[in-house]
Amino acid sequence: MSSNPMTGERRSVVITGASRGLGLASATKLYKRGWRVVAAMRSPDTGMKVLRAATGAGDDDPRLVGVALDLTDPSSVTAAAKAIEDAVGAPYGLVHNAGISAAGMVEETPTELWERMFATTIFGPVALTKELLPSMRRAGAGRIVLVSSQGGVRGMPATAPYSAVKGALERWGESMAGEVAPFGIGVTVIVTGTYDTDIITDAGTTDCRDLAGVYARHHQTMDKRGRAAMKLAARSPEKFAEGLAKALDSEKPFVKTAIGPDARMLLIANRVLPSAGLHQMTRLMMGIPRFGAMRSGGSSND
């Protein structure tokens, strides 16, 4: 519901990464459903034009506010929190959607990438949440939504930094849910399926793969199978936005839910299969050689 049933006031929601992809689709959907939307993004000058065109909102529409936010810059996070509270007071919804992805094996990914990944998905979002929680607690109502991924449920080969931060995001959310529930604030972790946005394309991902290196054999089959499967499974971002709108309506203290059939299936597999079984399943699906097959003296390039 986009309005408070007690006061009739419109509810407000902050969405990070609202410039494109799932954030843009979600901001658009929630605006159209009557929410007051605070669209947080790195480049509001360009991003808000796109969002206004998608929603039909005018420049001065108080139901659609753009706020500058770079999650890797602590001063930007502090300034964004102030701008959010100046615009809407305590937000009802806080959707941590912004994210980055990277392809490459652990040995191929530089430490700088791991740091940027943690800054974008954990340190920045945690800092923003800490800034906003005092007013949300005082308001006595709200929902913090963490946009996770199938990689957060189960670590996937060639995306260790991404899987690591999404797993951390989920544990952070579970911990925080136990803390903020007594104040009337719920937490939802969304395990997101595959959606047709930049993040699933080569251009929208930091590519650290060394296609001629030690892991060339892995990349060869993973690239073919992974890309083909992603294209087949990818759904429209609007479908995700519908799921997010529903998730924001929940009154439960903690929810972990899948949006998308592939994510739903993984959650089921994760519940019924032992960890070692999931490891084997992933290995077979991705065409990775069996244990020990590339030991020195075998077919390794090392």
Ligand SMILES: NC(=O)c1ccc[n+]([C@@H]2O[C@H](COP(=O)([O-])OP(=O)(O)OC[C@H]3O[C@@H](n4cnc5c(N)ncnc54)[C@H](OP(=O)(O)O)[C@@H]3O)[C@@H](O)[C@H]2O)c1
């Ligand atoms: N699409 C999928 O299949 C899929 C699957 C699982 C999970 N997800 C998750 O869904 C979320 C949205 O992804 P998407 O598919 O919409 O990807 P996307 O199209 O690549 O959009 C990513 C968004 O994050 C923003 N962003 C990146 N770094 C930022 C930073 N330092 N500070 C602030 N904003 C930043 C980007 O802003 P700029 O425009 O400024 O770059 C952009 O708005 C991510 O958390 C992703 O992990 C997506």
